[in-house]
Amino acid sequence: MKTRSLALLFVFGLVVIAGGLLLPQWMSYLFTIAMGKGLVVLGLVLLMRAGLVSFGQGLYYCVGAYVAGMLTQFVGVTDILVIMLASVAVSVAIAAIIGLLLCRYREIFFAMFSMAFSMILYGLLVRNQFLGSTDGFNVANPSLLGWTPGAEASSDLVLIVAVFLVIVLGAVAWRYLKSLSGYAGEAVRENEIRLEYLGGSVFRVVYVKYIIAAGLAAIGGTITALVSGHVDPEMAYWTTSGEFVFIALMGGTAHVAAPIVAAVLFEALRTYAFAVSPYTWQMILGFALLAIILFMPSGLWSLVERFQNKKARKTS
């Protein structure tokens, strides 16, 4: 990435943070949640580019959230950076073990197995009285390097950290997708056998992507836990994972920005759908997804690509 692009990205990040802080509390809350979910979906998109659809990212989303909750409530650690690192470390450790089994499967088997593991976590949490069973438990406000903000400022702190992480991790993911390892994902999707005899380990490619996706999901879960101040087992339920797939399909897999934009649109759409029609809001979401699949099968990002192609044709 060129220095100019990095500078533009930095300025864009500052504008988004400033905009986010100026928004009413309920909107900045939704925006922060969208940033968290966007990161989860970014990880999912990495897997989807390799031809794998995970219906179990809720597992790592929930693990990240519960690690954040447990650290703040039971250990007394509130530093957001320590919490992030711990969430990622625990999720990656779990993914490193589960991935050894899961990364041998493809297509529906991968999707169902990934969902099965997240449902196992859901079952364990629901039965655990200490962790609040189905109610979950509250998460204390975070701090940053010794600074403990007040109740309102703490959600601003999470927003700033969330936008910072989205920008940094998005840029890293962009570089990754342009690297040999990034392209290897598409090679897996196109033809695994070809990749193998050309010298690439298919298992290694998928395993690395699975672990990266788990880390990103953990960060997303941590952001959600810290901004909402609460965690519950629903975060590991299959509908939560389905929501991530929904957002990924909405945005498409063509660019790292697609899942982030789609997550913001999804949260906005859901909020307004609920306001307009409290009992049938899911139907509005369903029609929206149906329309996207019918008219933009490659997701909303295909609009950007169409615009770019049009511009390129005009230039030539």
Add this chain to the structure above:
Amino acid sequence: MLELKNVTTEIAGTTILRDVSFSVSKGSMVGLIGRNGAGKTTSLRSIMGLIKPKAGQVLINGEDMTNQGSYERAGMSIGYMPEDRRLVPDLTVEENIMAPAWACQLGNAEARLAWIYEMMPEVESFSDRRALQLSGGQQKLVALARAMMTGTNLLLLDEPFEGVAPALSRRLASVLSTLKDEGLTVLLSESDQSHSADLVDKAFQIERGSVEPIASLT
């Protein structure tokens, strides 16, 4: 160099290779001749580790590769040209040839590419074209070039002359002849000996999954 010891391979419960044993010595060109369905492709795939044999051993340079991944063969400088070419259609010819060099992180890729172009100047002439723009015969040449990128130790060529126009077949044969002169170890499969008879040092007949040496070529 390459040795198969009592290899038995099954696909979906059907035995394709039955107790196959043969060897290819260093610097030699060996043919594996058999009709369609005899087990030629399965033999090469078993050697490449793309199908795991049910029994037996595949030894390369004395090392048992039976349980090693296919990608590790490419790392051991073994090139494979599949029967159906399998080029990446959207990549250029040169990118297709370079793909194994990127995957194996070869240090001498540029020198290797120059050697390939020297061997096949026609490939260089269409190196910037996308693979999907090539004819079937041209794709065969590119698939051979791609296999040559890593195949400094051993080249496995699955029916290189199949579906290729006579002029291109002769060209392929001439490239293989040069490879032989350069001392490369090659195992190639063919449905009959029409193209390979003058090239190979040794040949094996494969019939219903069983391999026997062809007396006239051993």
